[in-house]
Amino acid sequence: SGPRRIVFVDVDRERLRPVPIQVGIKTDGLFEVIDGLKEGDRVVTSGNFLLSAESRLKSATGLW
Numbered sequence: 001s002g003p004r005r006i007v008f009v010d011v012d013r014e015r016l017r018p019v020p021i022q023v024g025i026k027t028d029g030l031f032e033v034i035d036g037l038k039e040g041d042r043v044v045t046s047g048n049f050l051l052s053a054e055s056r057l058k059s060a061t062g063l064w
Contacts, residue, residue, distance in 0.1 A: 004020060005020065005021045005022065005023050005036075006018050006019065006020055006021070007019055007021055007036070007037070007043050007044065008043065008044040009037070009041050009042060009043055009044075010041075010042035010043075010044070016044060019036050019037065019041075020036055021033050021035060021036030021037060022034050022035035022036055
């Protein structure tokens with residue numbers, strides 16, 4: 001989402017929560033996450049673009 005980095009965290013296997021993160025070093029196509037997540041968080045790794053687009057749409061229409 002532009003300069004912001006957002007990931008979606010699994011809240012309870014039925015709901016997802018967008019979480020802003022701060023990234024550090026990128027190595028071999030992977031990013032170091034230095035802030036925003038805690039150990040054990042389950043992060044979405046597929047379909048992120050669709051989730052991000054839907055959350056922006058819901059936010060713009062007041063349905064979120």
